[in-house]
Amino acid sequence: MFIHKNKRVLVGVTGGIAAYKSPELVRRLKDRGCDVRVVMSEGAKAFITPLTLQAVSGNKVHEELLDEEAELGMGHIELARWAEQIVIAPATANFIAKLAAGRADDLLSTLVLATSAEIAVAPAMNQQMWQHPSTAENLSLLQDRGVRVIGPGSGDQACGEVGPGRMTDPTEIATLLAGEALARPLVGKRVLITAGPTWEAMDPVRGITNHSSGKMGFALAEAALDCGAEVTLVSGPVHLETPAGATRIDVRSAQNMLEAVLENVNSADYFVAVAAVADYRPINVAEQKIKKTDESDEMTIRLVKNPDILATVGAMPNRPYCIGFAAETENQIAHARAKLTRKNVDIIAANNVAGDEGAFGSDQNAVTLIHHNGEIEIPTNDKYAVAISMWRHILKLANSA
Numbered sequence: 001m002f003i004h005k006n007k008r009v010l011v012g013v014t015g016g017i018a019a020y021k022s023p024e025l026v027r028r029l030k031d032r033g034c035d036v037r038v039v040m041s042e043g044a045k046a047f048i049t050p051l052t053l054q055a056v057s058g059n060k061v062h063e064e065l066l067d068e069e070a071e072l073g074m075g076h077i078e079l080a081r082w083a084e085q086i087v088i089a090p091a092t093a094n095f096i097a098k099l100a101a102g103r104a105d106d107l108l109s110t111l112v113l114a115t116s117a118e119i120a121v122a123p124a125m126n127q128q129m130w131q132h133p134s135t136a137e138n139l140s141l142l143q144d145r146g147v148r149v150i151g152p153g154s155g156d157q158a159c160g161e162v163g164p165g166r167m168t169d170p171t172e173i174a175t176l177l178a179g180e181a182l183a184r185p186l187v188g189k190r191v192l193i194t195a196g197p198t199w200e201a202m203d204p205v206r207g208i209t210n211h212s213s214g215k216m217g218f219a220l221a222e223a224a225l226d227c228g229a230e231v232t233l234v235s236g237p238v239h240l241e242t243p244a245g246a247t248r249i250d251v252r253s254a255q256n257m258l259e260a261v262l263e264n265v266n267s268a269d270y271f272v273a274v275a276a277v278a279d280y281r282p283i284n285v286a287e288q289k290i291k292k293t294d295e296s297d298e299m300t301i302r303l304v305k306n307p308d309i310l311a312t313v314g315a316m317p318n319r320p321y322c323i324g325f326a327a328e329t330e331n332q333i334a335h336a337r338a339k340l341t342r343k344n345v346d347i348i349a350a351n352n353v354a355g356d357e358g359a360f361g362s363d364q365n366a367v368t369l370i371h372h373n374g375e376i377e378i379p380t381n382d383k384y385a386v387a388i389s390m391w392r393h394i395l396k397l398a399n400s401a
């Protein structure tokens, strides 16, 4: 249902007229954040040059099986292991027959036997070839073995005939492979997210802050955008690029953050409070830099409680669906469950920020979603993947609420 960023996709191109559409497929997969490598059959090179596919994929095209130089680089087994998804587009009748027979007489067919990746074929051929019982039986055998068959479509063919056998449109293949829903689940929804730390000034040059990098909040914003949402991102001081399409509001203190949230929360369908908001701030903010004195070795800063942004939104009468984060160094599940009730929200994402393995600053995270009827573990992954997984669960829980 969702886009899978950084998916390693190996595109196999075989010798059919539709090979001219393969560069388009490579581009559409790259648009979706996939890392793409191309393998061509000998026949494919009669229809399209490796140079074209190298240019669009950004990687050297793999052509030969028995190639000493290639084996010294990314050899055939390494390539088979690298791929998370193999898609053969176009897949000729000949190549489909080779796969069904389990042959390994060229690089692409060998890779298909040597991989544990998911395999998809997008057949493209003359309508008579498509309707031939051999082709039908071969495809049925491949499907029984778990190979995904995409298309073909029907219509005018390059050979002048009309009928089934046209390769499915490259954008549609990319969409299906990347796992992206044609109807994105957050289209028409507004998402308000807070991210990063806050900065509570003591004087013009010093303040109290924390290690939050903002990466998890930004990943949730990016994932929400990819799911079709309109996103407003209220961010504390961070060094991160704004996800394309998000409306970003930069703030410093918890009070500034609360103001920005209150201005935007009424139109939000989902409120995700990821920011690590300071619980306290200095009561007095000195107008000038505080000087060191000789009178005492000690200095006291008096603090006052900050507003609780999540609890404020949780208490609103027509509040959006609310998701908070609990960054804890101990007893995270128990603390998170207490926070769920205390702040009157729908989900608390508990993450452990203790020690070197903690989530702050890291590109990876693991969270437990605590909701009113249970808990959902989201295992360690890069923050975007965790964000995508979170949205999948959030939507399920929100729709069943």
Ligand SMILES: Cc1cc2nc3c(=O)[nH]c(=O)nc-3n(C[C@H](O)[C@H](O)[C@H](O)COP(=O)(O)O)c2cc1C
Residues within 6 Å of the ligand: 013, 014, 015, 016, 017, 018, 041, 042, 043, 044, 091, 092, 093, 094, 095, 124, 125, 126, 129
């Ligand atoms: C001009 C031309 C176009 C072809 N188009 C197709 C095609 O669209 N689909 C197909 O299955 N075979 C097509 N073929 C036949 C394949 O090129 C042939 O079966 C070849 O052995 C395929 O090799 P490969 O599967 O290793 O790439 C075509 C052949 C020619 C000469």
